[in-house]
Amino acid sequence: MSLIVSASTSEVAAVFTTNQVKAAPVKVSFQHSRNGGVRGVIINAGNANACTGLQGLRDAQEMTRITAKLVGCKAKEILVCSTGRIGVPLPMAKIRRGIRKAYRKLTPNGGAKAAEAIMTTDTFRKEASTQIEIDGKQVTIGGMAKGAGMIHPNMATMLCMITTDAVIDKRTLRRCVEDSVEQSFNRISVDGDTSTNDSVIVLANGQAGNNPLRSYHPKLEIFQSALRSVMRQLSCMIVEDGEGISKVVEVAVKGAANYADAKAATLAVGKSTLVKCSWCGEDPNWGRIMDALGYSNARIREEMIEIYYNGLQAVVNGRRSKVPEARIRKIVRQRSFTITINLHMGDGEYSLLTTDLTEKYVALNKGE
């Protein structure tokens, strides 16, 4: 269990899973975050408290009540997150003890331990932070995340908590968070499954004392890119730590007829089981990429397609280029590389950070 408490009441902006099946903590946190004015977040790992019906809702609410009592605030000022197996009721006796223990161990230097506590199948803890100057004041943005499996845009099985001491109003914070999530967590994929529990929660408690960040503030852009950068670092770490993966691949489509086509083409390639298997085998099997482009909903013309591996052209006019396969093969042997696809149909662009599919992934996900 992990507990985050802000020294003072914070503005909050949160983005939750788009899955129609939402876990109980997501429902509760959604309600609580709408009010604004949040003091803390309580998180448990190992049980998702999803598909647990009314009892699940009651349990999530009880988690906020117990935490609020310890912190000295109202239950609606506490958000709650869970991650783990779906469909099993929370072991509430254990949870109650856990909350109390987390509260006893609360310390300003507890970030690393909190980031460790939310790990499930993660192999390393994920933290990122940055500092910027606004109105002569030092503003800090720090975050932690967990990921590993069930990772796909909108969003991953992932939890991410970010805190900042910036002074910022609720609407502006919400806009910054939505923009940053779109450019980070919504552009990663491990296995194509979108979880029931995804939550990105950003708290801003205003202790930095800068002039309030509003749309006309000259430094808003700087705050926004700092927030995006923290989210991007965390989302890259989630992909790097994808369950059992051996490759991190950026798939970038350009020249699509429009944005929607670019996205469809990118996702078809980045999610294809066969394409992902070939990466695992270090086989530059661009034929499978052509196949995935073909069954995507993006408009394509086979004879216009170009495919590049780290800038080296493997496919020209829909056919193999004169570049020796050995050179492409050398690129896919690296742990990480970029595949750029130009459809030559328009200006649409999209990109996705994704992974290979390995035997180890399957072995890890066979049971729990």
Next chain:
Amino acid sequence: MSLIVSASTSEVAAVFTTNQVKAAPVKVSFQHSRNGGVRGVIINAGNANACTGLQGLRDAQEMTRITAKLVGCKAKEILVCSTGRIGVPLPMAKIRRGIRKAYRKLTPNGGAKAAEAIMTTDTFRKEASTQIEIDGKQVTIGGMAKGAGMIHPNMATMLCMITTDAVIDKRTLRRCVEDSVEQSFNRISVDGDTSTNDSVIVLANGQAGNNPLRSYHPKLEIFQSALRSVMRQLSCMIVEDGEGISKVVEVAVKGAANYADAKAATLAVGKSTLVKCSWCGEDPNWGRIMDALGYSNARIREEMIEIYYNGLQAVVNGRRSKVPEARIRKIVRQRSFTITINLHMGDGEYSLLTTDLTEKYVALNKGE
């Protein structure tokens, strides 16, 4: 290589891949099958002749020309199919020798050998046949198929050739074939990838001498269901022989708001990497099924969902039922079982025959 020759000119109906990237043989066969009047089909395995540009088209055409010369007909009366790796030009010297060899070995009893010759990663040959009586005449329908990987509706990486001696006009044959494909090959999935080369070709040479099967023929329904049955048998064999699989699972959704929703829900569950991994691990992890239903485009209400394993209810009102997990666990230990999902939103129904995802599948598809 495999060669099918009809004793006389046949009516033909063919269904090809919906992939926008179509292999050269698909383009050639599409043209040739539109004319009607087909004498034979020439097939090679090992090279897909896809993404091979103009040279690929010329090679596919040459295959029909060489075959036509041997059979003694026009090139446009020959269809051509290829299956194998994408993006590599056909080794035409070898192909030319292969066609001549196949022609020399042509025999009325060569069905089994032909079915073996089109196998790629298939582990057993796939044949099915049936006989029916129409107008006092014996009518035979026989078919062969290959599958194994890149298997997903619309259609699998699969080739299927069916021959019948029925007398049937082109339009009626086409209708029967489209209906049967929809009920068979379009309802199987192994890995979710739709290939560039899929082809189902049905030849009817009329040697049975029945009265022509037209829409008002009283026995048309019997012919149609016989054809569907042959295609279903072949499509089941393709799933049974899915690359590296250990489970065959029928996913049936009912009670969806409409047909499109039923299909979306079925495909989300039947294609989910995590759901397929849990089957491999014999873990009745219905939480992952709920998750997949939630991110599908089907309208759902979590608290209405029921999930059954071989008729045994695991989920009631979106939560686990009182059935002991051990009993569900026993069902998922079988090689094959059915998962029925009732969404209680309407009358929409769909079903899909799919497989688990195994370490062996990944190992088989890492390279070629």
